[in-house]
Amino acid sequence: MRDAPHAPLAGPTPLVDVHAHFYHPASGRGDWERVNAARLRAGEQIGIGVHIASILGSWGHTSPTYFPSPADLTAGNDAMLAIAAAHPDRVRCYVSVNPNDASHARDEIARCVDRGAVGIKLAASRRADDALVDPIADEAARRGLPVLHHIWQHRTREWPGQEISDGADLGRLAARHPRASFILAHIGGGGDWAHSCAAVADIENIYVDLSGSGVDRGMLDMVYDAVGASRMVWGCDITMETGLAKLRALESVGLEDDELADVRWRNAARIFPHNTLPGIPTSGVAARHTASMRVPR
Amino acid sequence: MIDVNCFIGAYPFRELPHPEPAVLVRVLEREGIERAWVGHLPTAFHRDVTAGNDALFAALEPHRAVLDPVPAIRPDWPHWERALASAHALGARAVRAYPAQWGMGPHDAAMARLAGACGELGVPLVLTTKFEDVRQRSAIDVSPELSGAHVRAVVRSDARVDVIVTAAGRALVEETHWGLTPDERARLRWDISWIWGPPEDHLAHLFRTIGADRFLFGSGWPLRLVQSPIANLELLPAELRRLRLAEAL
Numbered sequence: 147m148r149d150a151p152h153a154p155l156a157g158p159t160p161l162v163d164v165h166a167h168f169y170h171p172a173s174g175r176g177d178w179e180r181v182n183a184a185r186l187r188a189g190e191q192i193g194i195g196v197h198i199a200s201i202l203g204s205w206g207h208t209s210p211t212y213f214p215s216p217a218d219l220t221a222g223n224d225a226m227l228a229i230a231a232a233h234p235d236r237v238r239c240y241v242s243v244n245p246n247d248a249s250h251a252r253d254e255i256a257r258c259v260d261r262g263a264v265g266i267k268l269a270a271s272r273r274a275d276d277a278l279v280d281p282i283a284d285e286a287a288r289r290g291l292p293v294l295h296h297i298w299q300h301r302t303r304e305w306p307g308q309e310i311s312d313g314a315d316l317g318r319l320a321a322r323h324p325r326a327s328f329i330l331a332h333i334g335g336g337g338d339w340a341h342s343c344a345a346v347a348d349i350e351n352i353y354v355d356l357s358g359s360g361v362d363r364g365m366l367d368m369v370y371d372a373v374g375a376s377r378m379v380w381g382c383d384i385t386m387e388t389g390l391a392k393l394r395a396l397e398s399v400g401l402e403d404d405e406l407a408d409v410r411w412r413n414a415a416r417i418f419p420h421n422t423l424p425g426i427p428t429s430g431v432a433a434r435h436t437a438s439m440r441v442p443r
Numbered sequence: 444m445i446d447v448n449c450f451i452g453a454y455p456f457r458e459l460p461h462p463e464p465a466v467l468v469r470v471l472e473r474e475g476i477e478r479a480w481v482g483h484l485p486t487a488f489h490r491d492v493t494a495g496n497d498a499l500f501a502a503l504e505p506h507r508a509v510l511d512p513v514p515a516i517r518p519d520w521p522h523w524e525r526a527l528a529s530a531h532a533l534g535a536r537a538v539r540a541y542p543a544q545w546g547m548g549p550h551d552a553a554m555a556r557l558a559g560a561c562g563e564l565g566v567p568l569v570l571t572t573k574f575e576d577v578r579q580r581s582a583i584d585v586s587p588e589l590s591g592a593h594v595r596a597v598v599r600s601d602a603r604v605d606v607i608v609t610a611a612g613r614a615l616v617e618e619t620h621w622g623l624t625p626d627e628r629a630r631l632r633w634d635i636s637w638i639w640g641p642p643e644d645h646l647a648h649l650f651r652t653i654g655a656d657r658f659l660f661g662s663g664w665p666l667r668l669v670q671s672p673i674a675n676l677e678l679l680p681a682e683l684r685r686l687r688l689a690e691a692l
Contacts, residue, residue: 387640
C-alpha cells in the first residue's frame with residue numbers, strides 16, 4: 147500500500163485518461179453532481195492531468211444510451227462542453243454522435259469542435275464497419291481528430307440495447323480510413339479481450355484503450371505483445387480503481403520507463419490535436435505514423 | 444492484511460500467467476500483503492473434489508508460512524463429512540463450496556448440512572459469486588452466478604456458521620445484507636475484489652451504509668490483478684480511508 151497521501155498515487159509523470167464520462171441534470175440520476183465530483187477527486191488522487199470525456203446523450207433517460215436521439219446528443223454535448231469550460235486545466239471533451247442521423251452528426255462535429263471538442267465518440271448506434279460510419283471517419287481524418295469507438299470484445303451474439311461492434315468490425319473501418327486514428331474502447335470493458343488483440347494487432351491506426359472494469363491477469367501482457375506500447379493508451383471509463391491498478395501492473399508486465407510514458411500520455415499527445423491537452427508537452431512528440439513507432443512483438 | 448480470495452492452478456477457459464504458489468508468495472511480498480487464503484482453481488470445475496484438495500495441500504506445503512489452504516468440500520458427495528474433518532485436521536483455514544457449479548439451488552439441503560458442519564467446527568465457509576465477467580464467458584461455462592437467495596439460505600441454515608462471499612458486486616451485497624437479521628448479518632462478510640470504486644464509489648457507499656467491518660481484503664488472484672482492490676482502498680474518500688476492513692476470521 148502506498149502511503150503518501152499528497153503525492154499522486156500514479157506518480158508525477160503526465161497522465162491522460164482518454165476514456166472518461168460525466169453526467170448532467172438530464173441524465174436521469176439524482177446523484178450526477180456527486181459522481182462528477184468523485185471523478186475529479188479520484189483524478190487528483192491518481193494524478194490524472196487530463197480527463198478526455200464524453201456524455202452519451204441522456205444516458206438512457208429520454209433516449210437509449212447507445213441509440214441517443216439528436217436532441218439528447220446536442221444536450222449532452224452542450225453539457226460536456228460546459229464541464230470542459232468549467233475545468234479548462236484538466237477536462238477536454240469528445241463530441242458524441244449517432245451515425246444514423248448523418249446530417250446531425252456532421253453538424254454536431256463542426257459545432258462542438260469549434261467550441262473545443264478534441265475527438266469524436268461513437269457508441270453503439272451502428273456497427274463500426276457500416277457505411278454510415280464512413281463520413282464520420284472521413285471527417286475525423288480531415289480534422290485530425292481521433293475516434294473513440296465503443297467496443298464489445300468479441301461479439302458472439304447480439305446484445306440488447308446496442309448495435310455492438312468488436313475489434314474485427316473496427317479493424318475493417320480503420321482499414322478503409324488509414325489517415326484516421328481509432329481508439330478501441332475499454333479492452334477491459336467486457337468480452338474476450340484476446341480476440342480483440344488478435345483482431346487489431348496488425349492495424350496500425352488502431353490504439354487500444356486499457357480502460358474498463360476488467361482486471362484479468364494476462365490481459366495487459368497480451369495487449370503489449372499484440373500492439374506494443376506505442377499503440378496503448380491509458381484510461382479508466384467508469385471504474386477508476388481498475389485504471390490505477392492497470393497502470394501499476396504495466397510495470398510488472400515489463401514496460402520500460404519510455405514505454406510507460408507512451409502509454410500514460412505520449413501516445414495521446416500524438417493522436418489528439420496538438421496543443422489541445424492542458425499541461426501535456428507536445429515538443430518532441432512526433433505525429434502518428436513516424437519512425438518512432440515501436441514494432442509490435 | 445490477508446487476501447482471502449486467491450487460488451492456484453489452471454483455469455479451464457483461458458491461459459493464466461503463472462498461477463503457482465511460489466509466484467503468489469512473491470506477489471504478496473511485493474504488494475505488502477501478509478498472507479493469503481488459497482483455493483485450488485481447477486477443483487471448482489471438477490465433479491469429485493478429492494484429487495484437487497490433495498493437490499492443493501501438497502502444493503502449498505512449502506509455503507504454509509504465508510499461504511493457507513482453503514479446500515473445497517462438496518456436500519452431496521459420499522463421505523464429505525470425512526473430507527471436511529480431514530481438511531480441518533490438516534489445518535484448512537476455511538473451506539470453499541461452489542453450489543452454482545455443482546447445480547445446487549438456493550435451498551439445497553446438502554448446502555445446509557455443510558453450513559451446519561462448518562458451524563460446528565468453527566470453519567468459515569467461502570462462497571464464490573463468479574470467476575469471470577459474464578460478458579466474456581465461454582459458451583460452455585453456463586453456471587449461474589451465486590444468488591442472494593443462495594447466500595441468505597446458507598447463512599440462515601445454521602446459527603453458528605460464518606460465511607464469506609467473494610467476487611460480489613454492490614447489488615448482491617445489498618440485497619443479501621438487508622435481507623438478513625442483524626444476528627445473521629454478523630456472520631456474513633464479503634471480499635472487495637469486485638466492488639466498484641470511484642466515480643460510482645460503490646465501496647465507499649457500502650462502507651457508509653453497511654460498515655467496513657463487513658468486508659475483507661480479497662483479489663481473485665491469479666484470475667485478477669491484486670493491485671485492483673489495493674487501489675480501491677487507496678481511492679476511498681478521505682473520511683473513509685482510516686476505516687479498517689474486518690480481520691480474516
